[in-house]
Amino acid sequence: MFRFGYDAVMSSVTSGPEAAARPLRRDAERNRALILDAAREVYAAQGLDAGFDEIARAAGVGVGTVYRRFPERGDLVQALFEQEIDAVVARVQEAAADPDPWRGLGGFLRWGAEAQAADRGLAQVLAAAGKGHERVAAGRDRLRPAVEALVRHAQAAGVLRDDVTEVDIGIALAMISQVGDASRGDLRDRYVTLVLDGLAVRREAPTPLPAAPASEDDLACVVAPARRHR
Template sequence: MAEPAGPGRPPLRRDAELNRRRLMVAAREVFRERGLAATLDDVARHAGLGVGTAYRHFANKEELVDAVFVDMIDQVEASAREAAADPDPWHGLASSLEKVCELQAQDRGLREVMLGTGKAAQRHALVARRIKPLVDPLIARAKEQGVLRRDVEQLDLPMIQLMVSAVTDQTGEPDLWRRYLRLLLDGMRTQPDGTEPLPPGFEFRGFGPGA
């Protein structure tokens, strides 16, 4: 089915819709590897499409980044809805946070979209509008059941995501974030579970690019 029309815009033809989807998939792959320094031309080449085709769908790279961001928020919202429906509020909260951290840890471009300048404030506001109504009741249920510290706030969750994503950025270790997320989650629980071993750490080699 063709993409629904926006205000004043007709629906895309089937071939145009497929090309747009190819560009979106290519953008995720290119931004994942190269970050937002990649150009719209780079994305078009990666998708196997002409540059003119890319510019017919997206006037500039910023429009493409916006579309990729909305696609990512759709995934985060789906995860939050699944968590909200979980009868175990702690499991729902922890698993949802892990899925979002995994998404960001594996995708350099999405980290730059979330943390970058420019439209960062508008993007954070969109996240709040779509995700906060799902997460707030989940946090409240976890507190009511006595599994979550009473002083944990909703804004603590994006800060945890920020800290966890820094692990990947600073060490280059793709899975090391899991260890530190576990530590942070234990810090949020009223009764931390110290029986399950932490995910492995790594031998210190210094931090930052070229370390």
């Protein structure tokens, strides 16, 4: 199988009605926090396919504990990335507030590409949000209007072509993020610039590309597969 594409991770139905949450015992609460911290790191490094085993080890608890606290993987992912998506929204709003809308858009693309390169889990969650998974629908619904505002501002200023939408921006970002290797920020910027040149209404000449022409070896950075631990 696909071990567990975020597809499977995400597809679990949102669990029942909010059971009158009796507070956890103090030790349980502490473990829960340890697990979340560990999961954040492990997911960032390995993506959502990382096993509960690994997270448990990183948190210093038994697997059983992880399963008891987060019966479905989706529970853990959801809890974890609710906050991260907030950070993305905040960054979009900041970009939309930039007095130079073009700079705002470009800055956001650069930031978003880097954020996803640095955090595989985030990249997968954002993709899942695009796919309409229930568990991250809330985050997406906060994200979309923000991007929409960013797009509108840039279009109103006459710098962003009128025939693209906020969805296009999301897809463009996902595409660029495929230029994966986290260590090659210069390469990522190169393709952000290229895509921005495509998004512009018009231009007299190419915007200078930030990185030296990609060498043959740089192809290695593309579509980097999920690297496996160890």
